[in-house]
Amino acid sequence: MSRNRDGQDDDNTVPRVDGGSREHKKHVRDEGREASRSHVRCRDIMTRDVTVATREATLQQVASMMRDEDTGVIPVVEEEAADAAATTNQSTDQAGRGGHRSINNGKLVGLITDRDIVLRAVALGRDARTVRAEEIMTTDVHTARPNDRVIDAIRQMGDKQVRRIPVVDEAGDLRGIISMADVALETEEDRELADALEEISSGASFWNNMVG
Secondary structure (H helix, E strand, O other): EEEOOOOOOOOOOOOOOOOHHHHHHHHHHHHHHHHHHOOOOOHOOOOOOOOEEEEOOEEHHHHHHHHHHOOOOEEEEEEHHHHHHHHHHHHHHHHOOOOOOEEEOOOOEEEHHHHHHHHHHOOOOOOOOOEHHHHOOOOOOOOOOOOEEEEHHHHHHHHHOOOOEEOOOOOOOOEEEEEHHHHHHHHHOOHHHHHHHHHHOOOHHHHHHHHH
């Protein structure tokens, strides 16, 4: 309590404001985050035209797809009968140029990466011209749905230490794929996405996997 000019106690002293307790600051920060909650959905940023391989594609053909598309991962799908026939015809026309190439999305059955080719085939002396994608592909694939929030998808990518996540519908058909590059394009206007991306990419193990 302070005294006024006449030396009397002043009961109207305004208490000093120190910015609030730590708990109060956290509450305000959390409220701010909730207010800026990201509503971007996977369907909004996913790449829809995805080059895919079938189970029967050889590793040489898959490697050619990776070269042409400048990517290190190719989804493997099981196509419907009509689509499979079209792809077979396309493969015949593209003989020697990496047949079994398709952008007609089918049922996702696996992913094959450049790392899979090296470790599960080349390093073991297997012939890339005869080994099929289904023999070495990864079948334990983590996916997202088109209506999932992107923030949840990239957190899953961080948890599983993967660089890309396929987007499938309720039937398991491939609808697109999301990469870290897709997410990065959105972070300039979405604070929550930027924070989440920074959080999951801060660990050394994540970046080791990114370049591995």
